[in-house]
Amino acid sequence: MIFSSLRVPASEFSSVTGWDAKPEGMCRGEVCVPAPGALDNGAINIETAAARLGMPIVHDTEHGVWSLGAATATGRTLATAVARFPSSLIDAMGRGFDFASLRGRRIIMIAWASW
Template sequence: MILTELRATADEFARATDWQPKPEGLCRGEVCVPAPGALSPDGMIDIAIAAQKLGMPLVHDADHGVWALGSATLSGKSLSTAVAADPELKTFNGESFKLSSLRGKKVVLVAWSSY
């Protein structure tokens, strides 16, 4: 959900996230998460409170004046950085090779599994 402010109508929020604002909290099906303060009397949702209660990542792009709200997570955890792990692999010759040695170059990673 892309926003220009941290408030949205209850209908907008429900359409974008599938979470229905109700007096008992934010609900999806039979699951309700208490979210005091998220739903204001005028029917607006405080996106920052809803994001925190549902474990949704919320990021701000100050250059463009927009906010992006990600999906709710079961664990309440989300990526806080786009930095990938730096695995150390073995070459065909058995030598160690780090992906970071290719920094600045275009790389294609192909993974295969025999599932």
């Protein structure tokens, strides 16, 4: 999404991004993200909204425009990510370990290499 100003009418921001300014914050359907300072006199402050919604924003000074990326505040960006690693490994004692036994649990994996 390309903008020529950091303040745009709320209706324009909504039509381009799908996020509506409401009293409870920036909303997309049933999902609302608190965004104090994003709406001011019917205009959206793009920098504030971008920060609250997790949208990357880049300024092109040569052309005087800002580019706004997709929101990550809802976590949907990584919803389809799939980890690709072996389904089983050998532990330090030489025993096999099956990662499927951890399905549904949160884990942290620490790897070490000698090189």
